Amino acid sequence: MRILIVTQYFWPENFRVNDLAEALAGHGHQVTVLTGLPNYPAGRFFEGYGYFGPYREQRGNVRIVRVPLVPRGGGGGVRLALNYFSFALMASLIGPLRLGRDYDVIFVHEPSPVTVGLPAIVMKWLTRAPIVFWVLDLWPESVAATGALRSPYWLGWISRLVRFIYRRCDRILVSSRGFTSKVLAAGGEEEKIRYFPNWAESLFGPQSRTMPPPVPLPDGFRVMFAGNVGAAQDFPAILDAAERLKAESKIQWMVLGEGRMLDWLNSEIARRGLASTFHLLGQHPASSMPAFFAHADAMLVSLSDDPVFALTVPAKVQAYLACGRPIVAMLGGEGARVVQDARAGIVCPAGDGNGLAQAVLALSRMSDAEREQLGANGLACSRSEFDRATLLARLEQWLTEAALTQPIQITGKKP
Numbered sequence: 403m404r405i406l407i408v409t410q411y412f413w414p415e416n417f418r419v420n421d422l423a424e425a426l427a428g429h430g431h432q433v434t435v436l437t438g439l440p441n442y443p444a445g446r447f448f449e450g451y452g453y454f455g456p457y458r459e460q461r462g463n464v465r466i467v468r469v470p471l472v473p474r475g476g477g478g479g480v481r482l483a484l485n486y487f488s489f490a491l492m493a494s495l496i497g498p499l500r501l502g503r504d505y506d507v508i509f510v511h512e513p514s515p516v517t518v519g520l521p522a523i524v525m526k527w528l529t530r531a532p533i534v535f536w537v538l539d540l541w542p543e544s545v546a547a548t549g550a551l552r553s554p555y556w557l558g559w560i561s562r563l564v565r566f567i568y569r570r571c572d573r574i575l576v577s578s579r580g581f582t583s584k585v586l587a588a589g590g591e592e593e594k595i596r597y598f599p600n601w602a603e604s605l606f607g608p609q610s611r612t613m614p615p616p617v618p619l620p621d622g623f624r625v626m627f628a629g630n631v632g633a634a635q636d637f638p639a640i641l642d643a644a645e646r647l648k649a650e651s652k653i654q655w656m657v658l659g660e661g662r663m664l665d666w667l668n669s670e671i672a673r674r675g676l677a678s679t680f681h682l683l684g685q686h687p688a689s690s691m692p693a694f695f696a697h698a699d700a701m702l703v704s705l706s707d708d709p710v711f712a713l714t715v716p717a718k719v720q721a722y723l724a725c726g727r728p729i730v731a732m733l734g735g736e737g738a739r740v741v742q743d744a745r746a747g748i749v750c751p752a753g754d755g756n757g758l759a760q761a762v763l764a765l766s767r768m769s770d771a772e773r774e775q776l777g778a779n780g781l782a783c784s785r786s787e788f789d790r791a792t793l794l795a796r797l798e799q800w801l802t803e804a805a806l807t808q809p810i811q812i813t814g815k816k817p
Contacts, residue, residue: 403507403802404434404504404506405431405432405433405505406434406436406505406531407423407433407434407435407508408435408509408518408521408525409435409510409511409512410438410486410489410515411437411438411440411513412437412440413440413466414448415440415441415442418601419511421603422797423435425794426798427463428463429798432465433463433464434466434467434501436497436525437468437469438469438471438489438493439452439453439455439469439471441471441474441485443660443661445473445476445477445662446473447473455468467501469489469493469496469500470492471489471492476662477632477662479550489518490515490520493520494520497525498524503528504529506531507531507533507534507801507804508522508533508534509534509536510533511536511538512535512537513539514539514544515539515541516539516541516563516564516567519533519535519567519570519571522535523567532572532573532807533571533572534571534572534573534804535567535568535573535574536577537574537575537577537581538577538717539714540581540584540585540714541560541563541564542557542560542561543709543710544711545557546710547711548633548706549633550633561588565589566589569590571590573594573803574594575597576595576598577598577599577600578599578713578714578736579736580712580713580714580735584710598796599793600720600788601720601788601789601790602724602725603790604790605688605689605692606725607725608781609725610696611696613693615697616686620654620656621654622651622653622654623652623699623700623766624654624699625655625699626656626658626695626702627640627658627701627702628657628659628694628695629658629718630660630661631659631660632662633662633663633706634705635704635706636704636706636707636732636753637663637666637667638755639704639753639755640655640702640732641670641676641680642755642758643732643755643756643759644674645676646755646756647679647759647763648675648676648679650763651679653679653762653763654679654680654681655679655681656681657680657681658683658684658686659684660684660685667682692725695722695727696725699765700728701718701725701727701728701729701747702729702731703729703730703733703737703741704732704733704752704758705732705737705752706752707734707753708752711733711734711737711752712733712734712736712737713736714735714737715736715737716733719731719737719741722780723780724784725777726777726780726781728746728747728748728765728776728777729741729746729780730758730762730765731749731750732749732753732761733749733752734751740783743783744779744780744782744783744787745776745779746776746777746779746783747780748764
C-alpha cells in the first residue's frame with residue numbers, strides 16, 4: 403500500500419508514530435510522512451532544523467515531507483495556538499504541492515492537537531484516499547482540563563471542528579476504551595470505531611541492573627518519572643508527596659524529560675527545600691530509557707484529577723510494563739484499571755498527594771522479591787495485552803480494509 407501518515411510530530415521528536423512508520427515500511431509498504439519542523443518538547447527547533455528546512459528527508463524506507471510552523475516556545479496559550487494552527491495551515495496549503503496524490507490510505511496520528519486532521523481532509527479531497535484517524539487525546543476536553551483554554555465560545559468552536567473532522571474519517575481508532583463514548587458524542591459512527599491502544603517500542607524490555615545507568619543517579623529508593631513535564635501530569639501533587647516524605651531521605655525522586663512546567667518545577671523544588679531528594683535529570687534519547695528504568699525501584703505515572711484524564715491510558719504505562727518495573731500510579735479510570743488488572747504496582751487516586759506518598763512508602767518497604775514480582779506481572783501483561791507485533795498487524799489489516807473500500811477512481815486510462 404501507499405500510505406500517507408499525517409502527524410505534527412515525527413523523528414527526531416520522540417513519539418510512537420516513529421516506530422509505526424518504520425514498521426509499516428519494513429512490511430513493504432510505501433510510507434510517506436507529512437509533518438512539521440521538529441520542536442517538541444523544548445519549544446525550539448532541533449539542531450540542524452530551521453525555517454530554511456530541511457523540508458525533505460529520508461529515514462530508512464520512510465519518506466519525510468516537512469512544512470514550516472511556528473515553534474511552540476514556552477508553551478503559553480497564544481504560542482501553542484500559533485504552533486497548532488500554523489502546522490494545520492501550512493500542511494494544508496504546502497503539503498499537497500510536495501506530496502503528490504498517489505496514496506491508498508491516509509493515517510492520522512493525533513496525540514494533540516486535533517487540527518492535524520485538517521490537512522488529512524484536504525489530502526482526502528485531492529486523492530480520494532480514506533482516512534484512518536488515531537485518537538490519542540480528546541478535544542476539546544483535554545485543553546479545558548489543563549486550563550489551556552477556558553472560553554466557552556472557543557471551546558464550542560473546537561467542538562464543531564472535532565465533529566467536522568470525525569465525520570470525514572473512514573475509521574476512528576481510540577487508544578482507550580473510555581474514549582469511545584466521547585467520540586460517538588462528537589460525531590463518530592459506532593461501526594467505524596476500533597480500539598487500538600499504545601504499545602511499547604521494541605527497544606523497551608527488561609535490562610540488567612549490573613550495567614551502570616546512562617548518568618550517575620542518587621543512591622536510595624529511586625522513584626522515576628519519564629515524559630512530559632506539563633500541567634496534565636499534576637506535578638503539584640507529586641511535589642506534595644515528595645514533601646511529605648522529605649524525612650525519608652532514602653526515597654529519591656527523579657524526572658526524565660522536559661516541558662512547559664519545567665521552570666516552575668525547578669523553582670518549587672528550591673522553595674520547598676527538596677533539592678536533596680528531588681532531581682531533574684533532563685531530556686535523554688528514547689534509546690537510553692530502558693537503561694534508566696532498570697535502575698529505578700518504582701516508575702511513576704500520573705494525571706490530574708479530571709474526568710477526561712480518567713478516560714486516558716498514558717503511553718508511558720506500556721513502556722513501564724514492558725521494562726518489567728514496579729509502577730506507582732496516581733491515576734483514575736482507565737489508566738488505573740490497566741495497572742491494577744496487571745497487578746503491576748500500587749495505585750492511588752488522581753490528585754492525591756498524600757495517597758501517592760503512602761504508595762511510594764509502601765513500595766519502599768516491600769522486599770526486593772515482592773517488587774520484582776510486581777514487575778514480572780507487568781511484563782506478562784505487556785506481552786499479552788500490548789504486544790507490538792499483534793497490534794501492528796491489526797492496524798495493517800484495518801488500513802488494508804479502508805483502502806479496499808475507497809471509491810474506484812476514473813482516470814481515463816485504459817486498463
